[in-house]
Each structure stands twice: as structure tokens, then as C-alpha cells.
Amino acid sequence: MAEERNYTVGFYRLKKAYTHGFSISPEGVLYLERGEGHFLVLGVFNSYRKGYAWGRLHFQAELPKGSICIVRGFAVEGEEAAQEINGYLLDNSGSYGEKKQYFIHLGELESVNHSDILLYKLAGQYLFLSLEILGEGEGCIKDMVLYNPGDNFMQTFPEIYQEPGGFFHRYMSVFSTLYFEMGQAMEGMETYLDVNLAPDFMLPNLARWLGIDIPQGLLEENTFRKFLREAYDLNRRKGTKEAMSRIVELMLGVKPVIVEG
Structure with missing residues (x-):
């Protein structure tokens, strides 16, 4: 079974991220501020493995009716290149429009109105993710977690069914999400x-x-x-x-x- 390495996107990671049109609560919840432009760039994720196939991004979204949530991402190799990209994307002096275009230009992934996203097509040691909300009104993004390898369910099936991103994989990811959420709830039950x-x-x-x-x-x-x-x-x-x-x-x-x- 692949080594499990999960990243919880909480308050401290969000404080280091590039945000436009969001406010961050001490609980690590992103609240939409007034206006139509809401954009988030998370700092680089390092898998410490070349050619790493990333797993799954999951979060809870409570958004205004009619709004659109877009997640974009890409992966790269090389520490020097990753640090240079990370420095540019997290630089508060740049406009969010420029950073958005950067993701559109380099992005290998674009997911619209999904809060559970398979990232298997993104291969590389370093991962970059952005989140954009189009729309106006009150709402929030919370409980964001990057799961790797993403679907431990798949490890229990014969190898022929373990094709990353295939139909069976996408279908089982629905149940995998329920499994992870149930597991998280049970882990905190003693509190x-x-x-x-x-x-x-x-x-x-x-x-x-x-x-x-x-x-x-x-x-x-x-x-x-x-x-x-x-x-x-x-x-x-x-x-x-x-x-x-x-x-x-x-x-x-x-x-x-x-x-x-």
C-alpha cells in the first residue's frame, strides 16, 4: 500500500497563502469578502518524490446561489523552479488576475463546481493549487485536505482496476470520500x-x-x-x-x- 501523506490546509497554511477577496478565521475557514473577485493560491506542496502522482483534494463549500468554484493546479519537478514559482505566486504585490492567468497557462487541471477532486493527472514532486470563486454574497470554504495517495479503497482491488483517473477510480472516489469523512469524525469522537x-x-x-x-x-x-x-x-x-x-x-x-x- 502506498505511503499515506495528507496535508490539512488550516489557519497557518492559509496565512502564508496568497488571498484576494477572502478573510481567514482562526479556525482556518475562508470567508468571502464583499465583491466579486475571490482568489486563493496555496503555497507549494512538496511530496519529496520525483514523478509523484498526487491524490485527491477535498473541501467543504458553502457558497452563494449561482456562484462558480474553480480549482486549478499543476505539478513541476526541480526545487529551484518550484521555489521561483512559489515566490511569484505568493507575492502580494502582483495582481490576482496575473496569477490566475499563470494557472490557466500552466494548469494541467481545471475543475469546476466540485469539492472532491482527483489529482492523479498531476505528476511531479511539487504541486501548486489555486481556488477561485466567481459570484457575490456570503459564503465560505472550510475543511480543506489534500489526501495522498487519495484512495486507499483502490489498494484493495485487483491491479487491473487500479488505473488512476479511470471510470472505476472516479466512481469509487465517491465512496472513498464518505469513508474518509466518517473516519475523521470517528477519530475525534473521544473529544x-x-x-x-x-x-x-x-x-x-x-x-x-x-x-x-x-x-x-x-x-x-x-x-x-x-x-x-x-x-x-x-x-x-x-x-x-x-x-x-x-x-x-x-x-x-x-x-x-x-x-x-
Whole structure:
């Protein structure tokens, strides 16, 4: 099986990219700014292998109705040439129109309105990708990942069916996408059960599993997490003075004075 080398396009890679008409959130989401021109050039990807056949690009696109999403790409050999091209494409002094024409001129790939794109026709150690959105309105691009070799599914079939970019390959890539997305969700499943890492919307569910009903929004997030960390022990001591005192302290931030009559 081919070595798997995946590239997640997150905040830091996007900050180093050339962008026009996009804003970047700390979560690594590209938001469309006002206007019609939206263009992204990602910094060079290095496979560290000559003649490397690239895999698959996948992202989530939430775009205005009627907009067009165009992904272009090409691959080259030679570190010196790759660095020169990378320097030009990421130079903020150049116009995005010039960079767009560069991709059109050299591009070996152009994909329109697809968020799951096979890159097998691109062969070379260094890969360059651009993304253009034509249209106006609110929208975003997120969860961008470059998968290599792209389809581990294909490694399970006889060699005769493993032709890169063939009909069977394109057909199976649909199921491969579902498989990867399911795998990513399962890899992060444990965070939903960790009081320190779970998203805030999961906190009421964690509380209910302990027999405690606290509606969403009743407590500040930090207070809710502190309470859940001690909930099991407090539940064992429920009805006692110590438990009541600790609950009040956790909820209000003040240790109560209990006067017994």
C-alpha cells in the first residue's frame, strides 16, 4: 500500500497563502469578502518524490446561489523552479488576475463546481493549487485536505482496476470520500466524551448522563465544565452539607456559610 501523506490546509497554511477577496478565521475557514473577485493560491506542496502522482483534494463549500468554484493546479519537478514559482505566486504585490492567468497557462487541471477532486493527472514532486470563486454574497470554504495517495479503497482491488483517473477510480472516489469523512469524525469522537475538550453543546448531554438536568445557557461554559469535573463525586455525596456547599461554590464562585439550626 502506498505511503499515506495528507496535508490539512488550516489557519497557518492559509496565512502564508496568497488571498484576494477572502478573510481567514482562526479556525482556518475562508470567508468571502464583499465583491466579486475571490482568489486563493496555496503555497507549494512538496511530496519529496520525483514523478509523484498526487491524490485527491477535498473541501467543504458553502457558497452563494449561482456562484462558480474553480480549482486549478499543476505539478513541476526541480526545487529551484518550484521555489521561483512559489515566490511569484505568493507575492502580494502582483495582481490576482496575473496569477490566475499563470494557472490557466500552466494548469494541467481545471475543475469546476466540485469539492472532491482527483489529482492523479498531476505528476511531479511539487504541486501548486489555486481556488477561485466567481459570484457575490456570503459564503465560505472550510475543511480543506489534500489526501495522498487519495484512495486507499483502490489498494484493495485487483491491479487491473487500479488505473488512476479511470471510470472505476472516479466512481469509487465517491465512496472513498464518505469513508474518509466518517473516519475523521470517528477519530475525534473521544473529544465529545472529555469534559475538557467537548464542544459546549455537548455539556448538557454529559450532565444528563450523570442524572443532572442543566439546560444549555444556564451556566457559563467554564463554570459548567468545573461542575462536570466534580459531578460524579458530588452525586455520590448528594444530600450532605459538604455536597451542597461545594455546589453553591461552583455555581456562584463564593463559598457559603451554612448555619445549622
